[in-house]
Amino acid sequence: MSKKVDKIRRQLDAKRKKRSTSLHQRQRSAPQIYQQHDEAREHDDVVIPPSAPKGKNNTESKQPLIRKDILLLQMMGSICLFLIVGILFQNPSPTFDSARDFIYRSMTTEFEFDTIAHWYEDQFGRPLALVPPTTNVALDQTDEPNVDYAYAVPASGTVSESFDQNGRGIFVETSKGSQVEAVKSGVVQFVGQDEEEEGIGKTVVVQHYDGGESWYGSLGDIDVNVHDHVETGDIVGTTSKTNGDREVYYFALKEDETFIDPLDVISFD
Structure with a gap:
């Protein structure tokens, strides 16, 4: 008789432990609610879900488009170059004549775009135009099948x-x-x-x-x-x-x- 009573008592203790364990797990998974002070009762309580990490910023930091260190170096280089050129032209020493002549020619000589364009076409072919060039068609010449290109009239006569x-x-x-x-x-x-x-x-x-x-x-x-x-x-x-x-x-x-x-x-x- 005493053995049966001990067995029933052990089963009840096991059920009681199982029930307390499941209750503890539910309490851990519930969101934490922090109550505010009395003067801020008109606002809702702050709810922090358990999955959200504490003390960390969820937004990933984006790389800036312009790095400040590189921009600063470029500005300092430009200022130094400007000062060097100014010193060259203010200093009448004949030692810097060749440098002054080179800078003057570089700033006053027109860049030959047509020469570069010819070289580019010879090396790589004609570039692909995003917008086809517009061509004015000469009058009374559009029906001829052997005309590849039509031109505008320079001056009638x-x-x-x-x-x-x-x-x-x-x-x-x-x-x-x-x-x-x-x-x-x-x-x-x-x-x-x-x-x-x-x-x-x-x-x-x-x-x-x-x-x-x-x-x-x-x-x-x-x-x-x-x-x-x-x-x-x-x-x-x-x-x-x-x-x-x-x-x-x-x-x-x-x-x-x-x-x-x-x-x-x-x-x-």
Whole structure:
């Protein structure tokens, strides 16, 4: 009889221990609630979930876009360089003549973008354009299947000397004081007297972005400079040769190092 009583007592003790253990675990997993002072009772109590780590910032620190130490070094280097250049130009010593000449040439000489562009195309090919260049199409020339590129009209007029007669370009007779416009976008490569062709006088050569060149000669006033970027329709100069109320200008087109007949791609009427 006493053995049965001891067995029942041990079973009750085991159930009591199991119940107390589960209760303790539930209390540990419950969120901690910190009560506030009486003067802040109108606000809700602060609840900290048990999974949140204490004393740590959950947001990851992001790397700054500009590091302050590198920016400071760059500023100090720029200031030092500025002071060195100022000392070179303020010091009349002939020892620094070569350095002064180099700095002066570097700051006053125009950068030849067209030369770099030619080198880049020779080495790596033509760059891919995100936006295709706009091209003004010459009138009455868009239906010809053999025309690869169409050009704008530099200045309307009548052809007085054809490509067959000149061998390199044409002369166009137009009204007095006419403005000669660029036929295609590009970079001004040459401004001055054309020594290869007699009777052309002041000449402007524009190298097109998509290859080729356009030549504008017999100009009176020139409105562009070397390395200027011109768009289709920009004024490069005005005519100069006077023949009564009419004037003449020279025009030539060059594709793949060869002059072509402008009348094949442009209508001057």
